[in-house]
Amino acid sequence: MMNFLHKLQNAKKTNNSYVCVGLDSEFEKLPESVKSYPDPQALFNNLIIEATKDNVCAYKINSAFYECRGADGWKSLENTVKGIPENIPIIVDGKRADIGNTSRKYAQAVYDLLGADAVTVNPYLGLDGIEPFLNYEGKCAFVLCHTSNKSSEDFQRVSLAGGENQLRRDKNAITRLFELVAHKASEWNKIGSCGLVIGANVPEDFTRIIDIAPGLPILVPGIGAQGGDIRAVVERLRGTDFTINSSRGIIFAPGYDDFAEGAHRQTIALKDIINDILANR
Amino acid sequence: MMNFLHKLQNAKKTNNSYVCVGLDSEFEKLPESVKSYPDPQALFNNLIIEATKDNVCAYKINSAFYECRGADGWKSLENTVKGIPENIPIIVDGKRADIGNTSRKYAQAVYDLLGADAVTVNPYLGLDGIEPFLNYEGKCAFVLCHTSNKSSEDFQRVSLAGGENQLRRDKNAITRLFELVAHKASEWNKIGSCGLVIGANVPEDFTRIIDIAPGLPILVPGIGAQGGDIRAVVERLRGTDFTINSSRGIIFAPGYDDFAEGAHRQTIALKDIINDILANR
Numbered sequence: 001m002m003n004f005l006h007k008l009q010n011a012k013k014t015n016n017s018y019v020c021v022g023l024d025s026e027f028e029k030l031p032e033s034v035k036s037y038p039d040p041q042a043l044f045n046n047l048i049i050e051a052t053k054d055n056v057c058a059y060k061i062n063s064a065f066y067e068c069r070g071a072d073g074w075k076s077l078e079n080t081v082k083g084i085p086e087n088i089p090i091i092v093d094g095k096r097a098d099i100g101n102t103s104r105k106y107a108q109a110v111y112d113l114l115g116a117d118a119v120t121v122n123p124y125l126g127l128d129g130i131e132p133f134l135n136y137e138g139k140c141a142f143v144l145c146h147t148s149n150k151s152s153e154d155f156q157r158v159s160l161a162g163g164e165n166q167l168r169r170d171k172n173a174i175t176r177l178f179e180l181v182a183h184k185a186s187e188w189n190k191i192g193s194c195g196l197v198i199g200a201n202v203p204e205d206f207t208r209i210i211d212i213a214p215g216l217p218i219l220v221p222g223i224g225a226q227g228g229d230i231r232a233v234v235e236r237l238r239g240t241d242f243t244i245n246s247s248r249g250i251i252f253a254p255g256y257d258d259f260a261e262g263a264h265r266q267t268i269a270l271k272d273i274i275n276d277i278l279a280n281r
Numbered sequence: 282m283m284n285f286l287h288k289l290q291n292a293k294k295t296n297n298s299y300v301c302v303g304l305d306s307e308f309e310k311l312p313e314s315v316k317s318y319p320d321p322q323a324l325f326n327n328l329i330i331e332a333t334k335d336n337v338c339a340y341k342i343n344s345a346f347y348e349c350r351g352a353d354g355w356k357s358l359e360n361t362v363k364g365i366p367e368n369i370p371i372i373v374d375g376k377r378a379d380i381g382n383t384s385r386k387y388a389q390a391v392y393d394l395l396g397a398d399a400v401t402v403n404p405y406l407g408l409d410g411i412e413p414f415l416n417y418e419g420k421c422a423f424v425l426c427h428t429s430n431k432s433s434e435d436f437q438r439v440s441l442a443g444g445e446n447q448l449r450r451d452k453n454a455i456t457r458l459f460e461l462v463a464h465k466a467s468e469w470n471k472i473g474s475c476g477l478v479i480g481a482n483v484p485e486d487f488t489r490i491i492d493i494a495p496g497l498p499i500l501v502p503g504i505g506a507q508g509g510d511i512r513a514v515v516e517r518l519r520g521t522d523f524t525i526n527s528s529r530g531i532i533f534a535p536g537y538d539d540f541a542e543g544a545h546r547q548t549i550a551l552k553d554i555i556n557d558i559l560a561n562r
Contacts, residue, residue, distance in 0.1 A: 024383070026386070062379070062383055064377075064379055064383045064384070064386035064387045064390070065383070065386055067386065067387065067390045068386040068387070068389045068390040068394065069394075070355050070359070070390070070394050070395075071352040071353075071355040071356050071359075072352075074351050074352040074354075074355055075352050078351070078352075095377070095378060095379055095403075095406075096345075096376070097376060097403065098343070098345055098376055099428065099429060099430040100430065102305070102343055102345045102346070103345070105307070105345035105346055105348065105349040106345045106348065106349070108349045109345070109348045109349040109351070113349065113350075113351050114351075122376075122378065122403050122405050123405065123435075123436060124403050124404065124405040124425060124428075124436060124437065125376075125425070125428050125430055125432060125433065126430065126431075126432025126433055126434065126435030126436055126437070127432040127435055128430050128431055128432040129428075129430060129432060144405060144406070147380065147405075147406050147410075148380065149380040149381065149406055149407065149409050149410060150407075150409055151406060151407025151408040151409040151410060152406065152407055153407065154404075154407030154408055154465060155404060155405060155407055155458065155461065155462065155465075156405065156407070158441055158458070158461065159441065159442045160439055160440065160441060160442055161440045161441055161442030177436065177439070177458065180436065180439060181436065184435060184436075
């Protein structure tokens with residue numbers, strides 16, 4: 001099995017794309033045309049995958065949209081994973097974390113059982129809640145650093161006092177919680193298995209985060225339906241190992257009779273926007 | 282369907298118990314005696330439930346131990362829930378949180394699909410990541426405030442600067458992240474649907490947390506296998522709506538030929554210890 005970072009790099013090069021398609025395939029929103037089939041959710045995803053696989057660098061699957069259907073949902077998740085070509089990495093977006101012996105079980109679920117290449121994890125429990133994921137060599141745990149929702153400011157942006165803001169000097173002083181998360185994630189990246197999630201809503205913070213945790217792969221949600229400023233984000237990500245995710249804006253693209261055609265066109269549109277920004281500095 | 286807090290209160294009174302049994306029924310650790318049956322995990326749990334139901338105030342089910350078995354695990358989870366008597370509340374310990382439209386799906390999974398009475402949630406994404414859970418009237422979302430693992434100090438105990446530590450004056454000044462979480466949770470408790478998780482490893486912090494967020498129900502993990510000091514914890518919880526969880530120490534109690542007998546005896550032992558501490562001040 002290929003290392004996640006190599007697989008991601010190869011897919012970026014082969015497809016000339018930084019776009020990750022998020023398969024947030026809410027069952028209630030599935031088109032009538034797939035509903036009479038045995039597994040509508042997986043069929044929908046497989047048609048989206050077929051229509052976009054030459055223009056993406058990864059697929060992200062948010063487990064909530066499957067978990068809400070119980071055992072059937074888990075089967076749809078498995079059937080979705082099976083439909084993703086071997087050369088495109090799969091990120092399972094579950095934002096899990098628990099105490100060590102329990103987190104090990106979550107890691108088994110996504111890596112051993114499902115065969116995913118990467119996951120998202122929540123930092124609130126600290127290192128030992130994430131370590132079971134980090135210990136999988138060749139995989140990648142993207143730690144939530146700054147999320148794309150409005151309430152991210154409740155805790156992620158609080159100002160720190162005491163010793164924490166002395167961890168780094170000068171321009172990289174740690175002053176906010178999300179910066180401390182970036183700093184710790186950088187320390188945790190011992191075998192190249194740690195990345196960061198940074199929402200597209202805070203382009204002004206990207207440069208600082210990248211300075212604090214240089215070299216970590218970055219997964220960016222919040223483009224499209226969530227309204228992040230793509231130009232401001234991409235300008236700051238230049239030169240990093242970044243991946244831009246779009247979910248609803250691609251899989252439920254409005255204005256198309258055929259959802260697969262819509263997904264195809266929206267994926268190319270986003271890919272071109274990113275590549276144009278990178279080409280013109 | 283009865284309100285969670287009433288159900289918890291009634292179970293505490295009827296069974297004279299503050300003990301919650303955690304069904305962390307790791308498949309690999311199940312005894313040989315259940316392994317030849319169709320659903321060993323649910324059978325094991327149902328036998329534990331039968332042996333303990335007159336001495337507990339709640340059951341907590343950690344989703345990781347089921348999720349790691351995929352669709353089969355979800356069915357074991359469903360079969361476990363079905364075996365819990367109507368008068369004992371069920372807490373699903375999933376520590377979930379995501380952006381709003383996604384968290385709604387997680388809330389549907391535990392409340393609408395599974396029929397749980399309460400959940401645990403992770404605060405890192407802030408209010409809108411938890412709100413879909415809080416909006417279920419008569420249910421309860423226990424927000425992770427201070428967890429029982431060693432690395433809880435990585436972020437939960439960092440000192441805050443700026444405006445945050447001015448939120449409360451005098452003895453209730455907010456100086457650490459877990460205190461800010463308690464403060465916010467108290468604000469979020471508009472319809473009585475918010476609680477706190479506080480690990481048994483930090484008895485010295487219980488009094489401050491209770492002062493910051495008075496009246497919130499408290500779920501305490503970290504007793505038993507994790508080694509928390511039960512006396513120090515219970516002394517400080519006196520007068521609050523608290524629930525003490527023990528998982529491995531009860532369901533995999535060492536030294537018994539019959540695991541159900543072991544669970545029965547260990548549950549009563551823990552119940553008696555807590556009641557003795559409360560009776561002798």
